[in-house]
Amino acid sequence: MACAQRRLGREAMDWITDFLSMGGYAEFVWPAFAVTIAVMAALVIVSRRALLADRRTLESLESVREPRRQGAPETDEGGTAGEA
Amino acid sequence: MNLHKFANPARFVRYSTAVFPWLAGATAALLGVGLIWGLLIAPADYQQGETVRIMYVHVPSAWMAMFIYGVMAVASAVGLIWRHPLADLTAKASAPIGAGFTAVALVTGSLWGQPTWGTWWVWDARLTSFLILLFLYLGYMALWQAFEDPRRGARAAAILALVGFINVPIIKFSVDWWNTLHQTASISSFQGPTIHISILIPLLIMGLGFTTYYFTVLIMRVQREILSRKIRSLRLFQVQPGDGRVEATPQRG
Numbered sequence: 001m002a003c004a005q006r007r008l009g010r011e012a013m014d015w016i017t018d019f020l021s022m023g024g025y026a027e028f029v030w031p032a033f034a035v036t037i038a039v040m041a042a043l044v045i046v047s048r049r050a051l052l053a054d055r056r057t058l059e060s061l062e063s064v065r066e067p068r069r070q071g072a073p074e075t076d077e078g079g080t081a082g083e084a
Numbered sequence: 085m086n087l088h089k090f091a092n093p094a095r096f097v098r099y100s101t102a103v104f105p106w107l108a109g110a111t112a113a114l115l116g117v118g119l120i121w122g123l124l125i126a127p128a129d130y131q132q133g134e135t136v137r138i139m140y141v142h143v144p145s146a147w148m149a150m151f152i153y154g155v156m157a158v159a160s161a162v163g164l165i166w167r168h169p170l171a172d173l174t175a176k177a178s179a180p181i182g183a184g185f186t187a188v189a190l191v192t193g194s195l196w197g198q199p200t201w202g203t204w205w206v207w208d209a210r211l212t213s214f215l216i217l218l219f220l221y222l223g224y225m226a227l228w229q230a231f232e233d234p235r236r237g238a239r240a241a242a243i244l245a246l247v248g249f250i251n252v253p254i255i256k257f258s259v260d261w262w263n264t265l266h267q268t269a270s271i272s273s274f275q276g277p278t279i280h281i282s283i284l285i286p287l288l289i290m291g292l293g294f295t296t297y298y299f300t301v302l303i304m305r306v307q308r309e310i311l312s313r314k315i316r317s318l319r320l321f322q323v324q325p326g327d328g329r330v331e332a333t334p335q336r337g
Binding site: 019022023024025028029031032033035036039040042043044047048050051054055057058061062064 | 119123124128133134135137138141142145180181184185187188191192195196198199297300301304305307308311312314315318319322
């Protein structure tokens with residue numbers, strides 16, 4: 001019983017080392033995947049942070065000019081903001 | 085016009101916010117399935133062995149690098165011709181994503197080239213034109229920053245994006261026009277895909293996942309650009325406080 005379990009464990013270990021070695025090409029395959037995931041993750045993090053930061057800035061700016069909030073929160077400024 | 089309605093920034097924010105969670109979910113699912121399929125289920129190549137798995141990140145990155153440049157060029161043209169603020173912002177927001185994928189395609193290609201060709205880099209037509217694509221992206225991003233007036237920056241960058249578009253067909257057909265170390269197309273050739281279905285399916289799943297990823301990140305970046313413009317104009321009004329009515333009526337150009 002214990003022997004069979006040990007064999008199963010060894011087989012799993014073998015399979016994992018086999019998988020990680022990538023047929024001897026681990027040094028090429030894994031960096032390729034790592035670089036891809038790193039760049040894609042970094043783009044998400046940077047973009048999300050910038051969006052949230054701007055959202056906070058806008059909230060604090062808008063709370064300053066509280067009286068006219070009802071006016072037009074998005075439609076008016078969104079399109080022409082760059083031309084102001 | 086439907087497209088015009090969508091091009092209104094406020095409406096864009098509303099629609100894109102509604103779509104965002106679905107797009108993000110689809111991206112996570114597709115990339116998860118694609119990675120597991122590509123790394124574990126798909127077979128190794130009979131000649132290349134396990135290095136062929138690099139294809140599952142290299143090829144979709146290269147597709148996206150070119151696709152995003154196409155989006156950028158179209159958006160730039162729309163921005164130049166119809167002066168659509170959202171078009172300029174879409175082009176601007178796309179550039180860093182495209183540059184990222186271009187860099188990934190170059191690095192993963194190099195990592196694939198060493199074991200299969202015996203070299204990290206050659207100055208063949210495909211690799212060289214792809215390197216130029218990276219410089220075009222970087223130049224585009226730099227141009228936006230080079231002008232104090234964002235409208236002038238947008239124009240200059242849009243012209244660069246359009247002129248640089250000539251490079252995209254050159255990249256695509258470089259492998260047919262010149263003798264390149266890089267192989268010719270095996271998915272989008274006239275005879276249909278020439279790779280086996282068992283590696284084609286995970287490749288297409290990854291390609292789809294990369295596409296939804298692009299649109300997911302694009303939504304975040306365009307929304308951020310819209311907010312930035314709003315913040316800039318609000319600050320301008322706060323510097324010169326009017327009688328209270330000025331705030332609600334930003335001047336139109």
